[in-house]
Amino acid sequence: MDREAMLNRAWDRNAARWTRTVRDGLIPSRRAGTDEAVVAAIAARNPRRLLDVGCGEGWLVRRLCRDVDCTALGIDGSASLIEDARSADPNNSYEVASYADLIGGQTRLAGGFDVAVFNYALFDEQVDRVLAAVAALLARGGVIVVQTLHPWALSQTETYGDGWRIEDFSAFDGEEWEPMPWFFRTLESWHATIRAAGLTVVDLLEPKSPVDSRPLSLIMVCKAVTD
Ligand SMILES: C[S@@+](CC[C@H](N)C(=O)[O-])C[C@H]1O[C@@H](n2cnc3c(N)ncnc32)[C@H](O)[C@@H]1O
16 A cells, blocks of 8 residues: 555544544644644735635634634545534535645635645655645645644654655554654755645744743745736
């Protein structure tokens, strides 16, 4: 099985555990500030239309539409997570769609989004094509917000370089999670990937831990080079 298939299988199998983990607030970095940071980065753009790519069980759509007067669409490759998102939120739209569908133009989404967000949802080695496909759905002046693991998050013993890793979710709880392959990227590599997608970084944020000031995540706000 290739890594993309393993990744998709992991999200299908982990769907119920993931929904419970997010909704019970069991991810320490999210409680410490990454949720608030991505909400603030999006709200600062005052979007009227929001696209949440890899929306999972939909918390960010629900939260944004509570705080900002906007309509939102969440898309995700996992049918179970989309079902969870729909049943928690009758006011917004959620659709099953993979990034391959987006790249292949099979989603027939109406464009015109002021903000599209990938919140911890880019795990593949090649992500420039999905970023470019989503950029094509933006309104003029629209942005893509990417929140991801901070490149400093590697342990001291690991080599600082691009490469595949395995997330075993052991930090969350004692349940049986399906391990997920994910591609670690250095800061330089993120920058090159964003450029390859025809985008440029207009804001770069590093939400910090209130305890030790270490970065909790990396947030990049990107717009089309041609805008
Ligand atoms: C870590 S979860 C984050 C979910 C949500 N953004 C959040 O903040 O809770 C990653 C999500 O990305 C989705 N995803 C990852 N790769 C995908 C792909 N190639 N196509 C569609 N969805 C994908 C997964 O199904 C999963 O719901």
